[in-house]
Each structure stands twice: as C-alpha cells, then as structure tokens.
Amino acid sequence: MALFAQRLGRLEKRNEFNITDHMAKAEAMGRDLVRLNLGEPDFDSAENINECAMAEIKRGNTHYCDPQGVMPFREAVAGFVSRTRGVEVGPDMVVATAGGKPPIPFSMLTYVDPGDEVIYPSPGFPAYEIWARYAGAVLKPLHLNEAKDFRFDAADLEPLVTRKTKLLVLNSPSNPTGGVLSRDDLKDVARIMLDKAHPDFRILSDEVYEKIIFDGRKHESIMGLPGMREHTVLMNCHSKTYAMTGWRVGYAVLPTVEEARMFRLWSISVYSCTQPFIQMAARQAIIDPVNDEIIKMMRDQFEMRRNRIIPELNRIPGIRCTNPGGAFYALPNVEGACQTIGATEFCRNNKQAPAPATMFQLFALYNHGVATLDRASFGRVGIEGLEYVRISMASSLEQLKAGVERMAAAAEDKKGFAEFIAKPDLWME
Ligand code: PLP
Numbered sequence: 001m002a003l004f005a006q007r008l009g010r011l012e013k014r015n016e017f018n019i020t021d022h023m024a025k026a027e028a029m030g031r032d033l034v035r036l037n038l039g040e041p042d043f044d045s046a047e048n049i050n051e052c053a054m055a056e057i058k059r060g061n062t063h064y065c066d067p068q069g070v071m072p073f074r075e076a077v078a079g080f081v082s083r084t085r086g087v088e089v090g091p092d093m094v095v096a097t098a099g100g101k102p103p104i105p106f107s108m109l110t111y112v113d114p115g116d117e118v119i120y121p122s123p124g125f126p127a128y129e130i131w132a133r134y135a136g137a138v139l140k141p142l143h144l145n146e147a148k149d150f151r152f153d154a155a156d157l158e159p160l161v162t163r164k165t166k167l168l169v170l171n172s173p174s175n176p177t178g179g180v181l182s183r184d185d186l187k188d189v190a191r192i193m194l195d196k197a198h199p200d201f202r203i204l205s206d207e208v209y210e211k212i213i214f215d216g217r218k219h220e221s222i223m224g225l226p227g228m229r230e231h232t233v234l235m236n237c238h239s240k241t242y243a244m245t246g247w248r249v250g251y252a253v254l255p256t257v258e259e260a261r262m263f264r265l266w267s268i269s270v271y272s273c274t275q276p277f278i279q280m281a282a283r284q285a286i287i288d289p290v291n292d293e294i295i296k297m298m299r300d301q302f303e304m305r306r307n308r309i310i311p312e313l314n315r316i317p318g319i320r321c322t323n324p325g326g327a328f329y330a331l332p333n334v335e336g337a338c339q340t341i342g343a344t345e346f347c348r349n350n351k352q353a354p355a356p357a358t359m360f361q362l363f364a365l366y367n368h369g370v371a372t373l374d375r376a377s378f379g380r381v382g383i384e385g386l387e388y389v390r391i392s393m394a395s396s397l398e399q400l401k402a403g404v405e406r407m408a409a410a411a412e413d414k415k416g417f418a419e420f421i422a423k424p425d426l427w428m429e
Pocket residue numbers: 039099100101102125171174175206208237238239245248249250
C-alpha cells in the first residue's frame with residue numbers, strides 16, 4: 001500500500017509557487033534577483049483597514065463565527081455587488097471565503113461530476129485546471145490568442161460547448177494575460193452557453209482584478225447580463241483590489257441560497273469559518289470611500305508602469321508583448337529569444353528538457369538574475385509550441401526596468417545558454 005492516496009496524482013505539482021525553490025537556489029549560488037514573478041501588489045494594506053482589524057481583535061471578536069460569513073461583511077458585499085452589477089443580491093447568497101482561491105475548488109467539487117466538461121481559459125490561473133482535473137472533469141482549455149489581445153470570441157468558444165458543459169470559467173481582467181472582455185464578448189458567451197451548454201450550467205466568473213483596469217475602461221461582469229445572474233458564481237477577493245494578499249479573505253456570490261448553503265458546507269468542512277475580525281476589516285475596505293482613492297492610486301501606478309514597460313519589452317529582439325488592458329501582468333512571447341539562444345533546438349532534441357519557455361525562464365533566473373513565470377505555470381493542456389513568460393508589474397519602475405534589461409541580456413546570450421544546459425540539476429524536471 002502506497003503512502004500517498006492515488007487521488008494526489010491528479011493534483012498538479014507544478015504551480016506558481018515552484019519558482020520560489022529555484023529562486024532560493026539561485027540566491028544561495030550568490031545571484032542577486034529582480035523579482036518579477038510575484039502576483040501581489042507592492043503596496044501595504046491601508047491604515048483604515050489595519051486599524052479596524054486591530055480594534056476588532058481588541059474588542060474580542062476572535063472566536064468562531066458563522067461559517068457563511070458574518071452578517072455585516074455579507075451585507076457590505078451584497079450591497080457592493082448589487083450596485084455594481086445592477087442585480088438584486090441578498091446577504092444569504094454571499095459566502096465569505098479564506099482568500100480568493102476557495103471558490104475554485106468549491107465550484108468544481110459542487111457542480112462537476114466525473115465526465116462533465118469544464119471550459120477554462122488557458123493561459124489562466126492554474127487552480128482552474130488543477131481543480132477541474134481533480135474533480136474528474138473532461139478538460140477543455142479555451143486557448144486565449146495573442147493575436148486577439150488574449151480575448152476570445154464566439155468562434156473560439158462555440159466549438160467547445162456541448163450539452164455536457166457544466167462549468168465555464170471566465171477571468172477578466174485576466175491573470176496572466178491582462179486581457180479584458182468587453183460587454184459584447186460577454187453577450188456572446190451568454191448566448192452560446194444558453195443555446196448549447198448543459199441546462200444547469202454555471203459560469204465561475206473570477207473578477208479579482210475588477211478594479212485594476214486601464215485606459216478608462218469600465219469593468220463588465222457577466223452577472224449583470226439578462227438571464228445570467230441565475231447561472232453565475234461570482235468570485236472576488238481583497239487580495240489585489242485592497243493589497244490584502246496575506247489577510248486571506250474573499251467571497252463568492254451564488255445564484256441561489258441553496259448553493260450558498262453548499263459553499264457554507266465546504267467552508268465548515270475545510271476551515272470552519274473565515275476569521276471574523278478579518279471579515280470586519282474587509283467590510284471596512286468596501287464601505288470606507290477613502291479606499292476608492294487608494295485603489296485609484298494603485299491602479300494609476302500599474303497603468304503608468306505598463307505604459308513604460310511594454311514598449312521596452314517590445315524593443316528586445318526575439319520578444320514581443322501585447323498591451324495588457326488590466327491586472328498587473330504582461331505575458332511576453334519569447335519564442336524568438338528561445339530560438340536565438342538555442343533553447344528551441346535543445347528541447348526538440350532532448351526528451352528530458354522542459355518546454356523552451358521554461359528553459360528560458362530558468363536560464364534568465366540562474367544566469368541573469370530575473371525571476372519570471374513560464375507558460376506551463378498557467379495550465380498545461382495543449383500548450384506545446386506556445387512560448388511565453390509572465391512578468392508582474394507589481395514592482396517599482398526601477399525594478400521593472402532592471403528586470404527587463406536582464407531579460408534582454410538573456411534573450412541574446414547564446415554562449416551563456418550553452419553553459420547553462422551543461423548543468424541539468426538546474427533545469428531537469
Ligand atoms: N484568481 C486569480 C485570477 C488570481 O490571480 C488569484 C491570485 O493570484 C486568485 C484568484 C486567488 O487569490 P488569493 O490569493 O486571494 O487566493
């Protein structure tokens with residue numbers, strides 16, 4: 001009998017945190033690093049939020065609470081969602097979660113039986129593919145096309161949808177592409193799903209970057225389209241909007257009270273409840289208008305960095321990059337650089353090598369001191385030949401410039417790459 005249960009084989013071991021082991025190793029080898037891998041704002045949580053949490057702790061709000069979430073938090077969320085999506089949402093449809101991630105496994109495990117089909121964006125946040133596989137779903141990645149600015153259209157989605165389509169994941173603005181869906185895109189999605197999907201389909205709409213959107217655009221949510229509220233599980237969190245990654249607080253808004261009770265059950269079964277003093281601080285974040293100003297300041301910073309950095313990336317021979325419309329990521333195509341340094345040919349002839357973009361990522365880290373994330377960190381089904389790395393713009397402009405300079409040096413360093421491949425302990429999977 002093996003130590004580990006067989007189902008663990010369905011959990012993807014490679015994820016967005018793997019790079020940290022390599023980074024520790026690179027640092028131990030004496031390399032100073034520019035970290036462009038991190039998916040968290042380089043700001044601290046705001047004073048009014050911090051003070052609220054401390055006051056709540058001091059007044060003893062430190063006990064178990066309703067596993068669905070404390071009522072003041074759920075009311076604040078329901079008010080915010082009703083106002084911004086133009087639909088009527090009550091607090092009984094809101095479930096507080098410990099961070100932004102739990103609604104992903106909760107949705108897959110609630111709605112998807114083995115053999116049901118799940119459509120999810122690829123490249124996309126890795127937990128979608130990981131949990132769809134874990135639930136036994138037929139995996140249907142919806143490949144986002146660089147030529148369409150990483151949006152997708154009806155022609156891409158329609159062929160994937162069948163009567164077995166139980167869940168579709170949307171993520172706009174997107175991690176890792178920065179792609180933003182328009183209201184017309186969402187209308188197409190609604191039409192196709194209503195026409196062709198399972199009658200009880202659900203759309204898991206991951207809107208955690210809703211406030212980080214550029215060029216004066218307005219965030220559009222599928223929840224607000226006619227007939228969609230009944231099919232949409234909205235997930236959101238405070239990690240990005242309010243720079244609260246370490247607080248671990250988020251929420252889901254379910255189509256029915258019955259479904260909210262199911263999510264409540266998951267929360268009871270996994271972690272009992274989300275910390276009440278943190279929920280109260282998260283409520284403060286939503287209701288205090290001061291935070292709107294802080295969000296705007298952060299968003300302006302991200303937009304300014306995007307405006308400065310994307311042209312720099314596009315100046316590097318062998319690298320090209322679309323202009324992200326939101327979130328704080330860029331996903332440069334590094335195919336040309338992989339060819340120049342010899343990564344493409346090396347991977348073609350070496351069965352033990354990972355994908356060329358992964359080799360580029362590791363080479364850029366170990367030899368040039370810049371940490372990025374490879375394409376394989378964002379879904380792995382059907383990605384052969386797609387060579388991208390993600391950089392996060394949640395770093396100072398100076399750091400970003402330094403990181404991009406290092407990428408440029410890596411992109412032409414054929415000699416360094418030949419030396420790097422002679423050290424398989426650095427790149428063999
Ligand atoms: N969804 C997307 C698209 C994300 O990028 C992230 C975090 O990076 C999450 C969900 C999860 O957020 P959290 O860190 O609060 O779990």
